[in-house]
Amino acid sequence: MSQLIGNAIFGQSGGPTSVINASAAGVFIEALKHSDCIPKVFGAAHGIKGILEETFYDMGQEDPHELELMKTTPSSALGSVRYKLADASADDTDYKRLLEVFKKYNIRYFFYNGGNDSMDTCNKISKFMQKSGYECRVMGVPKTIDNDLYGTDHCPGFSSAAKYLATSTMEVYLDARVYDTGMITVLECMGRNAGWLTAATALAAYKGQGPDLIYLPEVPFDLDKMVEDVKRIYAQTGKVIIAVSEGVKTKEGKYIPELVGEVATDAFGHKQMGGTASVLANYLKEKTGSKVRGIEFSLLQRCAAHLGSKSDVEEAYGSGAEAVKKALDGCTDYMIGIKRVSSQPYQTEYVLVPLSDVANTEKTVPREWINEEGNFVNDKFIEYALPLIAEDSVLPKEDGLPRFCHLKKVQATV
Numbered sequence: 169m170s171q172l173i174g175n176a177i178f179g180q181s182g183g184p185t186s187v188i189n190a191s192a193a194g195v196f197i198e199a200l201k202h203s204d205c206i207p208k209v210f211g212a213a214h215g216i217k218g219i220l221e222e223t224f225y226d227m228g229q230e231d232p233h234e235l236e237l238m239k240t241t242p243s244s245a246l247g248s249v250r251y252k253l254a255d256a257s258a259d260d261t262d263y264k265r266l267l268e269v270f271k272k273y274n275i276r277y278f279f280y281n282g283g284n285d286s287m288d289t290c291n292k293i294s295k296f297m298q299k300s301g302y303e304c305r306v307m308g309v310p311k312t313i314d315n316d317l318y319g320t321d322h323c324p325g326f327s328s329a330a331k332y333l334a335t336s337t338m339e340v341y342l343d344a345r346v347y348d349t350g351m352i353t354v355l356e357c358m359g360r361n362a363g364w365l366t367a368a369t370a371l372a373a374y375k376g377q378g379p380d381l382i383y384l385p386e387v388p389f390d391l392d393k394m395v396e397d398v399k400r401i402y403a404q405t406g407k408v409i410i411a412v413s414e415g416v417k418t419k420e421g422k423y424i425p426e427l428v429g430e431v432a433t434d435a436f437g438h439k440q441m442g443g444t445a446s447v448l449a450n451y452l453k454e455k456t457g458s459k460v461r462g463i464e465f466s467l468l469q470r471c472a473a474h475l476g477s478k479s480d481v482e483e484a485y486g487s488g489a490e491a492v493k494k495a496l497d498g499c500t501d502y503m504i505g506i507k508r509v510s511s512q513p514y515q516t517e518y519v520l521v522p523l524s525d526v527a528n529t530e531k532t533v534p535r536e537w538i539n540e541e542g543n544f545v546n547d548k549f550i551e552y553a554l555p556l557i558a559e560d561s562v563l564p565k566e567d568g569l570p571r572f573c574h575l576k577k578v579q580a581t582v
Contacts, residue, residue, distance in 0.1 A: 172303060173205050174276025176492070177224060179212035181249055181282035181289065182312065185325030186242040186332075186473040187484035189573070191281050191309050193238035194488025196227045199277070205496060206277060210580050215249035215280070216289055220265050229578040237573035239485055240563045242473040245575055253289050256296050263296040270297070270304060273582060277305050277495050281488070283312035283323070284528055287503055291523035294501045307491040308503030308523055311484075313470045315364035318529040319521030320505035324484035327477035327556035329469045330368035333357055334557065337372035337379065340463065341409060349459065350406040352398060352452055356445030356464040360415040361385050362532045365469065367545045369411040371557065374550050379411040386532050387542035389416040389424070394448075395455050397543055402458065414444045414464075424448060474570065476561030483516065490518045514555040 178195045180188055192211070199209045209227045212218035225246070227235070238245060256263050269275070280290040287308045294306035310317050315326035337355060344353050357366040363384025372378030380401050383389055394410075401408045417423055425443040449462030487504045494502065505521040508514075537548045564571040 171205060172276050172305065172498075173207075174274045174304075175208040175210060176206045176277035176279065177210040177212055177219065177273075177275050178279040179215040179218065179281065180244040180246050180311075181215040181251075181280060181286040183283070183470060184243040184248055185311055185313050185470050186328040186476050187324050187480050188243070188281060188311050189238040189241045189245045190481050190484035191311060191324060191488040192245060193235055194485040194490075195279050195281075195309065195492055196230075196235055196238075196488075197232075198489040198492040200228060202492070202496060208580070210273070210275070211246045213577075214247040215251065215282075215286075216253070216266075217249045217251050218247070219269055220262060222269060224580050225575070225577045226580045230575055234573045234575055237564065237571065239481055240473055240476065240561060240570070241572040242471040245573060250285070252285070253292050256292065260296070263293070266293060267297065267300055267302060270302065273580070276303065277307075277492075279307050279309055279488070279491050279495070281309040281311050283310075283314065283317060284526075284530060286311070287317070287523055288527040290503070291501075291527040294523060298501075305495040305498070305500040306523070307495050307500065308526065309488050309491050310503055310505065313365060314359055314362055316362035316530045316532065317503075318526050318531050319503065319519075321508040321516065322506060322556060324480060324487055324506075325470070326364060327480035327483075328472065328475065328561070329358075329365055330371065330553055331477045331557035332469050332472040332475040333365060333368045333465065334371035334378075335475055336465065336468075337369045337409075337411065338375060338377040341372065341377040344409060344461075345407055350402060352402065352408045352449075352456065352458050352460045353410070354445045354449045354452070354460065354462045355379065355409065355411045356414055356462065357411060358465070358469060359385060359413040361530055363413045364533055366411050366413040367533055367537075367549050368553055370545045370549060371553060374554070379409040381408070381410045382544045383410070383412045383416050383542070384533055384538060384545075385413050385415040385417060386535060387538060388419040390419070391451065393543075395452065398452060399456060402456065410448070412444055412448065416444065473561070473563060476563075477557050478559035478561045479514065479556060481561045486518065494520065511551065511555050514558065
């Protein structure tokens with residue numbers, strides 16, 4: 169394919185992770201090496217919205233050391249967004265505006281970092297640019313702690329979040345056994361339709377200090393059966409720890425918070441999660457009369473760079489860099505995926521996954537990795553997840569605290 173000369177832009181979308189900026193660093197550092205093909209590299213403020221509003225930054229003006237520090241800086245340094253593009257066939261207003269901005273700034277390379285909805289956005293933009301006859305190479309860079317993207321063994325962000333959840337669960341386990349009185353603890357982990365994160369608490373159980381029960385969205389949730397499970401274990405030990413996905417649903421299709429009230433929706437029409445642990449804790453207290461504590465890990469599980477996985481940081485960075493390399497080679501309309509070559513020793517390689525296959529397709533925990541009762545996972549999950557958390561990411565520090573990146577964010581010009 170012929171050489172394509174033009175500027176590049178990168179955006180972040182959806183929920184942040186502890187390694188989303190590592191992917192950004194991969195894109196920026198690699199793209200800046202190729203000034204012969206990519207004269208300018210831009211970073212969009214708040215994802216696709218920043219491009220629509222012409223709010224993006226000239227990343228060539230940043231201190232190279234600060235770009236390196238992005239590798240171990242959590243959250244979205246450029247700002248994220250949840251903005252849904254309509255189907256172009258129904259309303260092409262945003263697409264025409266994007267094309268206008270791309271032409272104005274000679275943007276020929278578009279990289280978008282996110283999860284399911286973000287890959288859908290990426291796919292829609294790619295198809296519109298092709299239909300419009302505007303040559304622009306579009307590449308998706310995977311990201312989501314939910315680990316539910318199709319076509320990749322695991323998603324950048326998941327390994328670090330899993331490491332945090334497993335570690336924190338072990339700590340809670342010890343704390344919950346301090347007193348000689350009984351207690352039930354409910355741990356709520358993120359995960360709308362896929363239970364990968366909640367399943368990660370089984371790594372704590374693998375070390376003998378984890379939950380007694382694990383409930384995932386892949387199996388319909390039965391309140392009565394949960395109470396039965398809890399009472400049985402409590403009668404034996406006087407202590408029970410439950411790990412539950414925020415997105416578990418009853419057989420009638422209701423999320424747990426919906427059992428006590430209305431639940432708001434986001435821009436994509438998804439019901440907003442959170443509150444499952446609180447609802448279940450109150451319910452169990454009523455049913456058992458025991459001391460019950462609900463813990464929602466909330467944002468902590470996705471921004472805990474201090475407990476990051478080394479391979480997660482490296483793969484997130486590599487995914488961003490690989491997207492640039494493949495685009496320069498002529499590829500477009502793909503997401504970078506991670507293929508596991510070996511678990512022992514742990515080895516991976518990058519693969520190309522068509523955006524049309526990824527868009528809005530969710531990868532869930534295989535049913536055969538969940539026990540028959542639907543209240544725990546088996547060794548197949550442990551074998552899958554354990555290599556992902558084996559080594560630690562090391563954060564640069566100043567005065568004993570993390571040294572995160574500080575970007576100048578110089579406004580881009582034509």
